[in-house]
Structures are given as structure tokens and as C-alpha cells.
Amino acid sequence: MKRIPGNEMLVSPYLDLLLEADPDPAAVRNYLQFCQGLCDLRDDCVAGICVFGPGSDYSGIEIYNVSVASRFRRQGIAEGLIKSMLARAMGPVRVRTGSTSFAALSLYQKLDFRMIAIVSDYFTKHYQEPIFENGIQLRDQIVLERKARSSGH
Numbered sequence: 001m002k003r004i005p006g007n008e009m010l011v012s013p014y015l016d017l018l019l020e021a022d023p024d025p026a027a028v029r030n031y032l033q034f035c036q037g038l039c040d041l042r043d044d045c046v047a048g049i050c051v052f053g054p055g056s057d058y059s060g061i062e063i064y065n066v067s068v069a070s071r072f073r074r075q076g077i078a079e080g081l082i083k084s085m086l087a088r089a090m091g092p093v094r095v096r097t098g099s100t101s102f103a104a105l106s107l108y109q110k111l112d113f114r115m116i117a118i119v120s121d122y123f124t125k126h127y128q129e130p131i132f133e134n135g136i137q138l139r140d141q142i143v144l145e146r147k148a149r150s151s152g153h
């Protein structure tokens, strides 16, 4: 696993992988300015990335993007990246994802994130093109949070 400053991920192959998870290039370029990433490198490829940084509207850490290349999925890469990131985080960690992103919702809940809010119509208001996932139009954003680790944990 390799730690990479966000501004070094503004190029291929990092950027391509991040855009698979978040189709808004302007948003991705924006958060890469103040975030950092953890990368899982396999067979000389960037197999997976987790991008995190200061919270967009609260004082804890936020995960902005998690993406694993399709041929490396279901091998525990995303789980490993997030666990590694969480091991260093003392406070709460939040993540926002789509209501139709079922793989991501399973992943985060497996890692003890709990749903704390729904932002209705987030994706229809903020994205120019409609997004379809799992055969359903994505409209709403789900905010999940993992509470701070208790001391001695």
C-alpha cells in the first residue's frame, strides 16, 4: 500500500480510476487539491485507491472516493484500503455515496459505518447527466459515519 498526495493523482492511471467512482471531473480535481490517497498496487497496476481528507462540512475526516479496478474487485482491496485509513483516524469518519451504490453501501456497513442522513435529489441537482446504477436512476445521496474509536481500542 502506498500513500500519495492528492495533487499527484491528477494524472492517469489514478484519475481514470477515480472517475469510475465519481463521474464529475471538476469535483474530483477539486478534492484532490486538499486530500491524500492510499493506493493498492498489484501486478504493476493501480488496483485500488481510497481518497480522504478534511470533512466538507464537519470537523472529522471524510472519504471522498473509493475505487477498485474491475478485474481486482471482490478480493478485499477496498476493505483493506479503508481499514488502513481508519487505523490512523482518531475521530469520526464520514462518507457520501449513492442510494443505488449497493456494493459501496455493503462495504461501508461491513466496516461499521452507519447511515446518518439522506440528501434527497442530490444527484439530479448536481450532475448534468442522469446516472444509472443497477438499473435504477440515482437520485439521492446517503451520508454514512463511523464513530470515533474509543480510547484503548
Ligand SMILES: CC(C)(COP(=O)(O)OP(=O)(O)OC[C@H]1O[C@@H](n2cnc3c(N)ncnc32)[C@H](O)[C@@H]1OP(=O)(O)O)[C@@H](O)C(=O)NCCC(=O)NCCS
Binding pocket: 020, 021, 048, 064, 065, 066, 067, 068, 069, 072, 073, 074, 075, 076, 077, 078, 079, 080, 096, 097, 101, 102, 103, 104, 106, 107, 108, 110
Ligand atoms: C465498491 C467497490 C469499491 C468495492 O471494492 P472491492 O475491492 O471489490 O470490495 P471488497 O472486495 O473489499 O469487498 C468488501 C465488502 O464490500 C461489499 N461488497 C463489495 N462488492 C460488492 C458487491 N458487488 N455486491 C455486494 N457487496 C459488495 C461486501 O460486503 C464485501 O465483503 P465480503 O466480500 O465479505 O462479502 C468497487 O466495487 C468499486 O470500485 N465500484 C465502483 C466505484 C464505487 O462504487 N465506489 C464507491 C463509491 S464512493
